[in-house]
Amino acid sequence: MNRRKELFRALGVTSVALATLFTLSTTSGASSSGTIAKGQPVLIGASLSLSGDFSADGTAFQQGYELWAADQNAKGGLLGHKIDLKIVSDASSATQVVTNYQDLISSDHVNLTFGPFSSLLTLPAAKAVSRYGYAMVEGAGGAPSVFQAGLTNVFDSALPVASGLVPFAQWIASLPKSQRPKTIAYVTSTDPFTEPQIPVAEKIIKAAGVKTVYYKTFPAEATDYTPIADAVASANAQVVILGSVDVPTVSAFMQAFEQAHYNPKAFIATAGPDQGAAFTKAVGLANADGMMVPNAWFGGSKNAQSEKMVAEYIKKYGGTAADVNADVAEAYSVGQVITAAVKATGGFDNTKIIKYLHSGVTIQSVLGPVKFNSLGENIKPTAFTFQWQGSNFVEVNPATDPGATKILYPKPAWKN
Numbered sequence: 001m002n003r004r005k006e007l008f009r010a011l012g013v014t015s016v017a018l019a020t021l022f023t024l025s026t027t028s029g030a031s032s033s034g035t036i037a038k039g040q041p042v043l044i045g046a047s048l049s050l051s052g053d054f055s056a057d058g059t060a061f062q063q064g065y066e067l068w069a070a071d072q073n074a075k076g077g078l079l080g081h082k083i084d085l086k087i088v089s090d091a092s093s094a095t096q097v098v099t100n101y102q103d104l105i106s107s108d109h110v111n112l113t114f115g116p117f118s119s120l121l122t123l124p125a126a127k128a129v130s131r132y133g134y135a136m137v138e139g140a141g142g143a144p145s146v147f148q149a150g151l152t153n154v155f156d157s158a159l160p161v162a163s164g165l166v167p168f169a170q171w172i173a174s175l176p177k178s179q180r181p182k183t184i185a186y187v188t189s190t191d192p193f194t195e196p197q198i199p200v201a202e203k204i205i206k207a208a209g210v211k212t213v214y215y216k217t218f219p220a221e222a223t224d225y226t227p228i229a230d231a232v233a234s235a236n237a238q239v240v241i242l243g244s245v246d247v248p249t250v251s252a253f254m255q256a257f258e259q260a261h262y263n264p265k266a267f268i269a270t271a272g273p274d275q276g277a278a279f280t281k282a283v284g285l286a287n288a289d290g291m292m293v294p295n296a297w298f299g300g301s302k303n304a305q306s307e308k309m310v311a312e313y314i315k316k317y318g319g320t321a322a323d324v325n326a327d328v329a330e331a332y333s334v335g336q337v338i339t340a341a342v343k344a345t346g347g348f349d350n351t352k353i354i355k356y357l358h359s360g361v362t363i364q365s366v367l368g369p370v371k372f373n374s375l376g377e378n379i380k381p382t383a384f385t386f387q388w389q390g391s392n393f394v395e396v397n398p399a400t401d402p403g404a405t406k407i408l409y410p411k412p413a414w415k416n
Contacts (some may be wrong), residue, residue, distance in 0.1 A: 029128065034349025036111065040232050041320030042081040042348060044338075045189045046114040047102030047125065053094025056247060056278050057327050058116045061140065062087055064331025067113060067312055072335065080343050086110055090121065092333075097121045105132045111348045114334050115154075118245070119125075119161065119192040119328070120141030120194075120220075121361035128152040135353045137337045139330030141365075143192035147375040155357050155376040157333040158365060159296035159383055165201035165241065167397035168385045170296060171407070172239065173208035174399075180267055185214035187228060187253075188243025190352050197294075198243055201344040213237050225249065236262065242269040250291075251282045258287070258414040265410035268292040273388060277323040280388070290411030296381040297367050298393055299324040305336075306366040322393040331364035337342055 036042055046065060049058030063331035071081045077083050086108055090097040104110045115138020116125050122141025129136045130153045138154065142161040146154060171179050172181065184205060195217070202212065214235035218228050221262045229252065233242060244250050250272030257263065273279050273293035280288050299310050299321030308334055310321050338353075340363045347353040362371045362380065385397035387408060394405040 012220035019186045029331050030079065031298040034111075034345075034347040034352065036081050036348060038080075039150030040081065042078050043086055043108065043110045044110065044112045044114060044256045045083050045086045045101070045105045045108060045110035046115045047088055047090045047097045047100035047104070047121075049092040049117050050089035052090075053246060054092040054121075056275060057140070057325075058089070058092070060278075060327035061117050061191040061274070061315070061331040063317065063325075064139075065335060066327040067309060067316070067328070068332045070094075071312070072339060078339065078345070079282055084318055089284075090384050094121055094124050097125045099268050101128045101198035103162045105129070105134060109388045112342075112350070112353075113339060114338070115139065115141055115156075116391050119146050119331060122146050122154070122156075123149060123192075126151050126195075127170075128304075129153060134350045135341075135357065137334045137341075137357070138326065139273075139334045142377070144196050145192045151376070152358070153354055153376075155337065155372050157337050157365060157370045157378055158330045159381040160377045161198055162196040163383050164270060164294035165197045165268070166204070167383050168241075168292065169201040171302075171385065171397050171399060172205050172210065172266075177209075180208065181210055183211050183235075183237040184239040184241065185232050185235050185237035186212065186241050186243075187214070187218070187232055188241075188270075189222070189245060190217050191220045191243070191245050193245055194243030197270055198241065201233060201241060210239070210290045217243075220245075225252040226256050228367065230260060232273070233260035233262035238264060239266045240268070241266070243271045244272050247272045247275055247279050250279070254287060254291075254414070256285055258416075263413050264413065266292065267289075267411055268294070268385070269388055270294060274298075274326045276325045276393070277319055278325065284415065285372070285388075286415035289415075290387065290408050292385055292387045292396070292407075294383060294385055295326050296383060297326050297329045298384070298395055300394065300403075301366075303366060303368060305364065309366050323389065333367045333370065337363055337370055 014197045033105045069085050088100050090100050113134050114121050115136050117140045119141045123146050136154050188198050207303045250269045272293045273291045297350050341353045345358050370378050371380040374378050387396045389408050396407045
């Protein structure tokens, strides 16, 4: 899809269509009251980007969903019903994701739905699912555009997008004047995940006296980043904030900076460095050294639930805690939220699940506490900054956190 923003036009639902949907729901495994016949599995549907631009993230989300399902099935499933996951690929397409959820509900008769990857796909998906009265719990659709749509069925267990860069910006502002950078460059994709983060960070950093010497947005469907990266290098800013959604974008900017012999003192990308082995393999472990990324989770988290999940991931897929993509944890947390909602409501009635998740309850997850406001945003997560230091992916912000490691600053030079 090259991440182009495709307009989703909502179709009106006639009384005939509503009657059809009611029939479909009662002929599936679930009745209108949200019950499932004894001995029947609970079918959970999800559309993920298993190909296309978001395929690395989609694959990680699939791993997270499957790890959760395996763990929950080992405990007896949900209310005694074995969990069956029905995961289909949307090829990173906003059009296909709508078709997928319509099919999952009306043809496959799933009982529950989990969200896709990215805000670009979450918004049209949540709109489609809402027409069937289904809840959509997701872990990668935290852009303001998702919550401003006025939907009551969407719940994001992860950190709201706009808050991501706040700890980094506060760290820059807190540096002694002698150490504080004097110039900064902002460059971002026109993506609902990246763009909302930049103005929030710039406001904090600008108030600290750091001069913006370059600010550029580029189309989300761009494929050649070299001219933009060269322009950033020419501005010679001491700090770069890159609004990126994937590893290839970050890798392209890093390569261009290296070729231009430009090495900022600090370089943070909104996504990419958090993707564990997928990132270090693409850029080289030596070049990853010093790169930073905002997030609400990392493999070394001391959260007991997270430690258990990480151990299970390593046992199944290999690697180390630093190799575990944060998407895995975000996906796993979706399952934990649904587990709590199903247990609390005593069934699979989506109306009751939606009401429960809007009740102000706090749910514990691998990401930490999850509590939804009226928009479906998680108001409990802590925003962190992480950095690659050698082969380790460590928490560095908030600096006051007991688990924080001192930031490697300035960033080491690129390695050929």
